[in-house]
Structure formats: structure tokens, C-alpha cells
Amino acid sequence: MNTPIRRLSVLIAVLFTTLLVASTIVQFTQAKTLNAMSTNKRTLLDTYSRERGSIVVGGQAVAKSVSVEDQYRFxxxxxxxxLYAQxxxxxxxxxxxxxGLEHAADDLLSGDADTLFVRRVTDLITGRKTSGATIELTIDPKAQAAADKALGESKGAVVALDPKTGAILAMVSHPxxxxxxxxxxxxxxAAKAWQSLSTDQDKPYLNRAISGVYPPGSTFKVVTAAAALENGVVSDENSTVPGPAELDLPLTSTNLPNEDGxxxxxxxxxxxxxxxEISCNTTFGSLGLDLGGEKLRAQAAKFGFGDSLQIPxxxxxxxxxxxxxxxxxxxAAIGQYDVRSTPLQMAMVAAGIGNQGRVMTPYLIDSVRSANLDIIESTPDPVELSQAVSEQTxxxxxxxxxxxxxxGSGARARIAGVDVAGKTGTAQHDPGKPPHAWFxxxxxxxxxxxAVAVVVEDGGVTGSEIGGGRVAAPIAxxxxxxxLSR
Structure with missing residues (x-):
């Protein structure tokens, strides 16, 4: 074989090898990444050709796929x-x-989850079209509707939990x-709708219940009280504590006053x-001085502060x-400075106290069913996140x-014939704007x-617990x- 032919043969062999390696990389190494690309329209069309699983609340679908006569099929x-958009x-x-769940539970809804592997294999063998799983939520439809109606036109969020299990009973965010x-x-x-939604200054796409991070204001005083009781700074609810009109703070010329002076x-x-009862700033500021920042922070951590949660x-x-x-x-002891909390977290604080000090891990998916309604995942066993305080505390x-x-300040949360435990809060957040109202x-x-947590943005009155008591408590x-009427 002469030299030119030999060189051409080597070149052709190299080209075939390169083609083989490239195709292998695309089909195996990069397949998952390419399938997940938002610009991969073939993958999207394939996904749309499946019947996506429903999202169900109280036996009724709040998200479902319907058959249509176009290229997308569903x-x-x-x-x-x-009502359930957030x-x-x-x-x-x-x-x-x-x-939302369309993203967080996409593998279940699309039918791609590992738990649906056997179903997919069966579908392949029988020639049946793969469909997604139905997920049933923990939401109580009456509680969801009540929260939505009570929050009304106000900006803010409402979260309700089952204290014993962590099941989320209501989650509403406005707008x-x-x-x-x-x-x-x-x-x-669709593009026009997204443009309008994504540029809205009120951020209606934001689920304030889990993504809104606010100063908790005076609702955090229950965490401070918990730390004081757990660390022996006070012995019980009748312990005598300081309550001057103004608390002299060390290291600064700025003192901490009570709201009414x-x-x-x-x-x-x-x-x-x-x-x-009266949400005395100087008392809880004094407890913060006695405890110090680390003990206060450690107590908050026991209630879930600092944890990364998924619901999913x-x-x-x-x-x-x-x-x-x-x-x-x-x-920080009065819920100001740089203390920040989601409404879900403050609902966990209330729920933990009500559940004899045990904070349960919150969850939203109650069960998962296949397209023919066979149970794939049943109601999860409650998972204890932490023992935040002792039963006595x-x-x-x-x-x-x-x-x-x-x-005290939570009178508007009273329910006839029922003992209600609560705490109001007014949280300063931006000079020149009304404080947030909490309950x-x-x-x-x-x-x-x-257990319920409510925050109403800019719903408070500066220098008063009126906002938390008047605005947020009736929502709760x-x-x-x-x-309770179930």
C-alpha cells in the first residue's frame, strides 16, 4: 500500500472512531442533560403527549390534564x-x-419517578401509553378556603399545620x-401571561408562605420565653422579670423602649x-441580655430555624x-434586628409548643397513586424534627x-367554647412603611x-400590637x- 492510501485509511479510521465516540457520548453520557434542556422541544412534546397526573385536594382535582385535539394532546x-395556584x-x-408542585413533584406527575419504574416497564411491554401519578395533598379544603377569604385583598400569607403530624392543612399567599x-x-x-406575571411588582408568583422571609416581631417572644425557661433564667410563668419603660442597652447610646412608653x-x-400578654419589649429585651445571642440562637434552631426544608x-x-x-x-429577643422567618417556620413554632414541645417535619403530599388509583406511596409516618422544649416548658x-x-392583645382570636393559645406581633421592616402584622x-x-401562622404585610400600626391583634388574629x-368544625 502506497503512502497516500495509507494516510487516507488512517484518516478515515480516525473519523469513524471520532463519530463512534461522539455518538456514544451523546446517547449515553449527555442523554439525561439533553433531555432536561428546556430548549429540547422533542422532549417537551413527548412529555406533553403523556397524560400528566392530577393534583388532588379533598377528592377534587385542583390540577389535571384534559385531552385536546392538537399536537400536544393534553x-x-x-x-x-x-385558590391553589401557589x-x-x-x-x-x-x-x-x-x-410549585408542578416543578417539585414533576417526576411523579410526569411518570418518570423511580417509584413508577415497574409501571413504565409494564407499559412498554403492553404497549400502553405511560401516564403520570396522581398526588393527594394534606390540604383541608375548608381551611384553605377560609384562609383565602379571610386574607382577602391583603398581601401576606397563612399557614396551618396539624401539630401532631406536621401535615400542612392550609397554605395561602396573596396576591x-x-x-x-x-x-x-x-x-x-402564554408568553404574554408570563410577561405580565413576572414583571408584576407585587410578585404574585411568590409563595410568601414558604419563600417570604420576614422579621417575626413579637411572635418571636415565645421563642425567647422558651429559651429563658429552658436555661433557668426564669422558673415559670409567674416569675418576676424586669419591665421598665426603657431598657438601657450596653455598648450603645440607643435604648430599647416599650411601645407605649x-x-x-x-x-x-x-x-x-x-x-x-402585653408584649412588653423591655422584659424580653432583658431576657435576651441574660441569655446572650448563642443561647437564643440555639433555642430557635430547635424549633427549625436554620434548617433546609422541602415539602417537597x-x-x-x-x-x-x-x-x-x-x-x-x-x-433579636423581640424578633427584630436581623431575625428572619417564613410563615411556615412560625407555624412550626406554634405547633411545637402545642405538641408538648415536639416539632414535626412539615409535609404537603399525603399519598401518591398510579393512573389506575393503586397506592404507590401511602400517608407518610410523622417525622419528629426535634424536641424543641420539655413538656413542662x-x-x-x-x-x-x-x-x-x-x-391580652390576642382577644380577636377567641373562639366560643375553645381555649385558644396565641401571640400577636408587629414587625418593623422598612422606615416609612407600616410594620407587618403577625399572629x-x-x-x-x-x-x-x-396551629396557624398569619402575616399581613404592612398591616400593623407603628408602636402598637394593634395590627397583630386586629388584622392578623381574626384571619387565624x-x-x-x-x-375545628370538621
């Missing part, structure tokens, strides 16, 4: 429009599914949106239970800053929170069936009544 619809998210050919236009097969209509009791003293949507992390100096610890905190509703609660106080009451 249209995703949301029969209750805005939970379901949306499934859109032109936009994708960036929010909300209608996901149906986003799932339209009219791609220009008055002392919380005679001789600048009061009891722990009365301090919580990712929950923003609530936090208490590290390395707090003395005045910062005093401010939980009992003491419960007495104090009941007194807040019966004798956390559980009921009945003994053996509770529901409506949700508790809906659950």
Missing part, C-alpha cells in the same frame, strides 16, 4: 383558578414549570394568580405571663444571626399564650388539632374554626 388545567404552580410548554393562561397552548397568549408593671417589674417545594431558611453582641441579642408557654388571647396560634390549647381564628 392541556393542563386548574379548575379552581387562583401550591400547584403551573405547567407550560412555552414557559416551563418554575414554581395570587390564575395559572390557566400560562398553560395555554396558544404560545403567544410606659413601664410594664409597678416598680419597673412584672411577671413573665403578663409581659407576654424548597422552603426559604429562617435565621437568627450568629455572633450577636449584647444590644443585638436584646433586639411547653405547658408553661401554652398557659402564657392562652392568657394572651383571654386577657401565631393553636387550638384547642390542650391536644390541639391545628377563621382558619382554626374551619379545621
Amino acid at each position: 392541556l393542563r388545567t386548574y379548575p379552581q383558578d387562583k 401550591l400547584t404552580g403551573f405547567y407550560s410548554y412555552s414557559v416551563g414549570a418554575p414554581y 395570587t394568580y390564575d395559572p390557566n393562561p400560562l398553560s395555554s397552548h396558544d404560545l403567544s397568549k 410606659r413601664a410594664c408593671g409597678p416598680n419597673n417589674e412584672t411577671t413573665l405571663i403578663h409581659a407576654l 417545594m424548597r422552603v426559604a431558611t429562617s435565621s437568627v444571626p450568629a455572633d450577636l453582641n449584647a444590644p443585638q441579642a436584646a433586639q 411547653a405547658s408553661t408557654l401554652t398557659k402564657m399564650m392562652v392568657s394572651v388571647v383571654d386577657n 401565631i396560634s393553636f387550638a384547642p390549647a390542650v391536644n390541639p388539632k391545628v 381564628r377563621a382558619v382554626m374554626e374551619a379545621v
Whole structure:
């Protein structure tokens, strides 16, 4: 063989080898990545040709696929429009599914989950078209509707939990949106809907219940009280504590005042239970000084602050800053400085106290069923996140929170014939704007069936607990009544 022919043969062999290696890389190494690309229209069309599983609440589908006569074959619809939008998210050919369960539980809904492997193999053998699984949520439809109605036109969020299991009974965020236009097969209509939604300054696509991170204000005082009881700074609800009109903070010329400018009791003293009833800043600021930042932060961590949770949507992390100096610890003890919390986290605090000090891991999916309604995953066993406080401390905190509703700032959360435990909150967040109004609660106080957290953005009154009591407490009451009436 002469030299030119030999060189050409080597070149051809190299080219064939390169082609073989490239095709192997594409088909095996890069296959998963290429399939997941949002620009891969063939994959999207294949996914759309399947019947996507439904999302079900109380036996009714709040997201489902219906057969249509176009290239996509199935249209995703949301029969209750805005009520469950923050939970379901949306499934859109032109936009994708960036929010909610449509994204977080996509492998189940699309039929690609590992738990559905046997079903997919059976479908392949029988020639049956693969379809997604149906997921049933823990949501109580009455509680969801009550939360939505009570929150009304206000910006904010409501979360309700079953204290014993961690099951999420209600999750509402306002403002909300209608996901149906986003799932339209009219791609220009869907794009226009997404443009309008994504540029809205009120961020209706944001699930404030799990992604909104706020200063918790005075609702955090129950965490401070828990730390004081657990660390022996006070012995019980009747312990005498400082309550001057203004607390002298070390290391700074700025002092911590009470909202009304008055002392919380005679001789600048009061009891722990009365301090919580009237939400005395100087009492809890003083406890923050006695505890120090690390003990306060450690107690908050036992309630779930700092944890990364998924329900299965990712929950923003609530936090208490590290390395707090003395005045910062005093401010943190009343839920200010850089303390931040989601409404879900504050619902977990209330639920943990009501559940004898045990905080349960929250979850949203109750069960998973195949297309023919066979149970693939049944109701999960409750998982304890932590023992946040002792049973004795939980009992003491419960007495104090009941007194807040019966004798203090939480009067508008009262329910006839039911002992309600609660705590109001007013959280400063932006100079020149009204504070956020908070309320956390559980009921009945003994053996509770529901714990609730409510935040109303800019719903408070500067220098007063009125916002939490007047604005947020009635919302919590409506949700508790809906659950207790079952």
C-alpha cells in the first residue's frame, strides 16, 4: 500500500472512531442533560403527549390534564383558578414549570419517578401509553378556603399545620394568580401571561408562605420565653422579670423602649405571663441580655430555624444571626434586628409548643397513586424534627399564650367554647412603611388539632400590637374554626 492510501485509511479510521465516540457520548453520557434542556422541544412534546397526573385536594382535582385535539394532546388545567395556584404552580410548554408542585413533584406527575419504574416497564411491554401519578395533598379544603377569604385583598400569607403530624392543612399567599393562561397552548397568549406575571411588582408568583422571609416581631417572644425557661433564667410563668419603660442597652447610646412608653408593671417589674400578654419589649429585651445571642440562637434552631426544608417545594431558611453582641441579642429577643422567618417556620413554632414541645417535619403530599388509583406511596409516618422544649416548658408557654388571647392583645382570636393559645406581633421592616402584622396560634390549647401562622404585610400600626391583634388574629381564628368544625 502506497503512502497516500495509507494516510487516507488512517484518516478515515480516525473519523469513524471520532463519530463512534461522539455518538456514544451523546446517547449515553449527555442523554439525561439533553433531555432536561428546556430548549429540547422533542422532549417537551413527548412529555406533553403523556397524560400528566392530577393534583388532588379533598377528592377534587385542583390540577389535571384534559385531552385536546392538537399536537400536544393534553392541556393542563386548574379548575379552581387562583385558590391553589401557589401550591400547584403551573405547567407550560412555552414557559416551563418554575414554581410549585408542578416543578417539585414533576417526576411523579410526569411518570418518570423511580417509584413508577415497574409501571413504565409494564407499559412498554403492553404497549400502553405511560401516564403520570396522581398526588393527594394534606390540604383541608375548608381551611384553605377560609384562609383565602379571610386574607382577602391583603398581601401576606397563612399557614396551618396539624401539630401532631406536621401535615400542612392550609397554605395561602396573596396576591395570587390564575395559572390557566400560562398553560395555554396558544404560545403567544402564554408568553404574554408570563410577561405580565413576572414583571408584576407585587410578585404574585411568590409563595410568601414558604419563600417570604420576614422579621417575626413579637411572635418571636415565645421563642425567647422558651429559651429563658429552658436555661433557668426564669422558673415559670409567674416569675418576676424586669419591665421598665426603657431598657438601657450596653455598648450603645440607643435604648430599647416599650411601645407605649410606659413601664410594664409597678416598680419597673412584672411577671413573665403578663409581659407576654402585653408584649412588653423591655422584659424580653432583658431576657435576651441574660441569655446572650448563642443561647437564643440555639433555642430557635430547635424549633427549625436554620434548617433546609422541602415539602417537597424548597422552603426559604429562617435565621437568627450568629455572633450577636449584647444590644443585638436584646433586639433579636423581640424578633427584630436581623431575625428572619417564613410563615411556615412560625407555624412550626406554634405547633411545637402545642405538641408538648415536639416539632414535626412539615409535609404537603399525603399519598401518591398510579393512573389506575393503586397506592404507590401511602400517608407518610410523622417525622419528629426535634424536641424543641420539655413538656413542662411547653405547658408553661401554652398557659402564657392562652392568657394572651383571654386577657391580652390576642382577644380577636377567641373562639366560643375553645381555649385558644396565641401571640400577636408587629414587625418593623422598612422606615416609612407600616410594620407587618403577625399572629401565631393553636387550638384547642390542650391536644390541639391545628396551629396557624398569619402575616399581613404592612398591616400593623407603628408602636402598637394593634395590627397583630386586629388584622392578623381574626384571619387565624377563621382558619382554626374551619379545621375545628370538621
